[in-house]
Amino acid sequence: MAQQRPTLSHTLWSPIDTVKDVADSLGLSDLNDETSRNLAMDVEYRIHEILEQAIKFMRHSKRKTLTTNDISKALKILNVEPLYGYDVSRNLNFKEALVGNGQTLYYIDEEELDFEKLINEPLPKVPRLPNFTAHWLAIEGVQPTIPQNPLISDIKQILPIQRGAITNILTTESSYQQSSNQTSNEVNDTTQTKNNINQSSTSDKDIEIKPLVKHVLSKELQLYFNKVIQALSNQSDDENALNLKNAALSSLRSDPGLHQLVPYFIQFTSEQITHNLNNLGILSTMLELIYSILSNDNIFLDPYIHSLIPSILTLLLAKRIGKVEKDDNLQDDDAHLAVREFASSLLEHVCKKFSKNYSTLKPRVTRTLLKAFLDSNKPIGTVYGSLIGLRIMGNEVVRFTLLGNLKSWSTIYLDNASEKDQKLLIATLIKILQNLKTDLNLSDEMEVELSEQELEKLSNRIGNTLSKAISNEKDSKLIYDAIFFGDLE
Template sequence: MKFSYTLWSPSDTVRDVAESLGIVNLPEDVAKALAMDIEYRIHELLEQALKFMRHGKRTHLTTSDISHAMRVLNVEPLYGYDSSRPVRFREAILGPGQTLYYIDDDVVDFEKIINMPLPKVPREVSFTAHWLAIEGVQPSIPQNPAPSDVTKPAGQSSMLPAGEVEVKPLVKHALSKELQLYFDRVIAALTEESDDSAMKTAALNSLRNDAGLHQLVPYFIQFAAEKITNNLGNASLLYLILQVLHALVTNPTIFIEPYIHSIMPLILTLLVAKKIGSPQPGSLEHFEVRDFASSILQYICTQYGDSYHTLKPRVTRTLFKAFMDNKKPLGTHYGAISGLTSIGPEVVRVVVLGNLREWSKVIGHQSGISQPEKARLGKVVVEALRALVDKEMTTISEVSAEGLARFRDIVGDDVAALVQAEHDGDDIIKAIIQG
């Protein structure tokens, strides 16, 4: 008996395959090398197949594991072996003590297969999209279940027939009793007509510093919107509402960004509203309200102007429209200039300074404006121009007559006189001329 290095006998298996391919005289060393390589390849294939078996959480190796392993090893798999049915082996006796086992293949009638009707064409793959829920509420569209299908009648058992899925109804968010009590107490403290300022101060400090108030933010914004809409004649209440909005915006524990689009209309309303506070002519209390609204606008633009890239352009467009409307009252112009100044010096230079000469001609000749109101309007115009002064900028030593004439041509005689009367008027003039 010839010595064999492997389980594959070179004198039997390898030589039989070689003879089937027409190779008669196969050298012994070549047969041994081929047998060793065959055994190595089989071991490699079995290792890969065992990995697929273990990942499949199985303890029996299947023909699909072998097929997957052959694909991983870049070997064309053997077709015709299906792991869904058991493999049936037949036994054939070749001679005394020689038994051959083979797989019993089914006999297929080709004429029967050819005459069989073709299977149905599968449906073409398609997809569609729809809103399952918007802010926790399902829209009434055909793709979503109807409310009658979702709501379960009272007393119905939770046990469902086999194959059915229970669809739970979507419930709108409800506040806890503690938050409801807190909201009622804060609103009561803010709207109480007594002169007890300690309760109002405590409520505002709570809104400014307490954590866990995020769920109440839309309720406070709705409260502020209702009070502003119905109480434009009450300047003190409007100032208090602005304090509430300022406390919510500056609270470090509240994620206020999703509510900026709801807060901005309230701020702009108190900036450019026609009448705020007492209807008596010459009343100056509305200026404080507009100044406070402008300071909140400046804070919002500074903090969230980069996050919302359309915030500053939209606010500028609204204020510019109010600024250039000569039919608006003085308070609206005051709030528009103050708001444009709070956005930044770039807006002041492009929007305010570029239209200041024509604006001053129209506003200066309006009737029914008291002297204190004119003084406040002139002050806000000077503050807007003062925002253009850059202290680190290299300025000219003094303003020449030619430069002063150019400055008057830019801003108009009335505004020029106001600026020259200021202690830093020369710096403002230099900043405008150099710009």
Template sequence: MSSMKYSYSLWSPFDTVKDVAESLGVANLSDEAAKVLAMDIEYRINEVLEQATTFMRHSKRTRLTAADISSALRVLNVEPLYGYDSSRPLRFREAILGPGQTLYYIDDDEVDFEKIINMPLPKVPREVSFTAHWLAIEGVQPAIPQNPLPPEGRTSLTNSSGAASTEVEVKPLVKHALSKELQLYFERVTSVLTEETSDASMINAVLTSLGNDPGLHQLLPYFIQFVAEKVRLNLKNATMLYLMLQVLHRLLTNPTIFIEPYIHSVMPPILTLLVGKRIGTTQAANEEHYEVRDFAASLLQKVCTQYGDAYHTLKPRVTRTLLKAFMDPGKSAGTQYGALCGLKSIGPEVVRVLVLSNLKDWASVISSASSASTEDKNRLRKAVLDALRSLVDSELATIDEVSEDHKEKFKQYVGPIVSELVLAADDSDAIIKAVVSDPFD
């Protein structure tokens, strides 16, 4: 039999392995099998030691303990060792069994049973229990039993007989502290934004402060509530609505404000000004309400771009709301214009999947509506072109003229009304190519 060169730094295949085999009733274990078993034993021990060393390093220790070995055995699906306490160092003793045969064992402490029996019993531990509650949210304590009651004057305490003994004044542990400076700042800013006597320089100074000054995070919920209230009460004042959108824009762009937890409060005023039925009342405000809707669409795009990944339901919910307003023929032209601009601001994929598939029917309904003015219809045509242009790839902007076959397919897909509108545009070839390349090619 050819000799096999193996490294047996821990186990001897001819002594240890064969002795264990004989103790298990295997009398005739071949040398080859003993060598293979010795190699496997050495590999398994190295594997256990590597895992145990990992536990030791993660525990920020430099000494390997019996607990590390037990944890390594559990990871390797091996029953751990029992009876080894790592809280005290192990003492090994040496016993000579014969010439060249040394046995090491752990020296166990001698225990006096009489002393242990006479020792008092330890105290019964308390049952394990746990609970969780909010101590304070945004500086305000929730009204739950775990928190102290709010102060209601002075509370009297009674003794066991029911007689009043002392009076204790209960004070809340946490207060929503708003410094005097912040209160004055908020009052000054809101007064400048709402008073008719405020000039443009004062308003610009306030907006610049909201967009750049640090330390305004505590006032953030108050400003958002202020904007929502002013939007609700001034739907007929397009100038005030545009100013409130400017406030939201400055709060969203302030690098020192963490506005992400308040996105759910920011969205209602934006959507209201995007798809509101009527914004402004006078004829002069007709142009202004389209500017308000355009500004609201730009803010919606900013919110969806920055926080769409953090709030996974944000884009789907906004898309459903806008699509419902866009496809409702009973909505005003301003509402449908805002819905179309909002869908475009969410992304080209929304335009391709939702707007294009409904554009043919929508255009026929809008063209036959007698309530929409010529200005409103022109605005809607511009919004449709802008939405379709969002599908154009910049690399395809200089493509050659599209074929008549592509133009016919485009007309069948979007309808004659939209097709005629696109063909009259200067960049009609790029728009047609962008639309028909995906559904038809």
């Protein structure tokens, strides 16, 4: 019996016959069986290697169909010259043709091109290699008008609720109903002002409108924000309401993952402070909210400090906090002063923690406090707030900004104030001047009275009213030395 020929390939095509046919087409008719067998095995190995690499590209592209692009990339990795002439954009149509001896031949049905038309067509642009460029999605919350970002006309066509506006995401339907129930006079006034604005804006064609950044919150964060606002807005003395309020503040102090809600809480705080200056309970709650956000170590607050400072300064320097009507009840005054002292402590915390990153923070705050202190038309609450604000800025600020202005301020403002206001301001100033003793390494054991010359010198420096009040203190000599510390005789 004739010995069976071993199987040399597991493919559907005959590798030996194929190699011989190719060799005949190249004029190599004397190729023996052993050589063709080895060539067929090597060709089959190379084809398997190319297919394995191409399948990797197909899988990484999340596809189930192998394309000619995958084959070209596989050839490029294997340092083989890639194929040309295959258009991936359209499917390849294979047709069948019969050749001699009943053999079937498959070929690609390609369209015929006019050679003259092909020559006269302009050459296509050379494809550029893939590269990466960086651009700003947003700068300080505003998208720059560059080709990579959406156009202004496209953004205007999007509904406001889909733009990610703060008021549209977090405002409930009731607020829209309240805004729709305005009186007809207000509507007429607003429409008239809008017409005036539109007339003036049409003439200014060079005005650049910066689109809003799309900022979409998840439903969980929206629910959390609404629950916290509801708990903080409830000012009832019910035990359940107080527990919810404390739980909300505790969550703000410790929970991570609240970065996206920081600007919303800051805007909520500023709105509540602006519209509820007569409600001490809400103002105290807003200060506790700011303190809780500042205490959370998981939140990066550096970009939002300049948005928090106005709310704190408002409660520190506002003209009137609490009830509008004047009342001699001391409890209202104590609560009103307590809110200002709480705001000053928050201001001190912010300046100590963030002044290293923002070198202009303390000078700007000091300038605002000094301006409020020197304004003779300001009420007692604003002056008291400016004094305790300058106190937390440090002894150096007190020496350079406060001591030189005390005499003129005492003559213009302090001497004309009521007896009750004088007591409050003098007590506050004495505490500030007593803090200057820390610059001197002196003890408070010895009580020495001021001489007439020292009292006159002190009066020329800070005014008669303040000098008399300081002379009645036990440590008047130490306060005197602290005020004139470093002065040349």
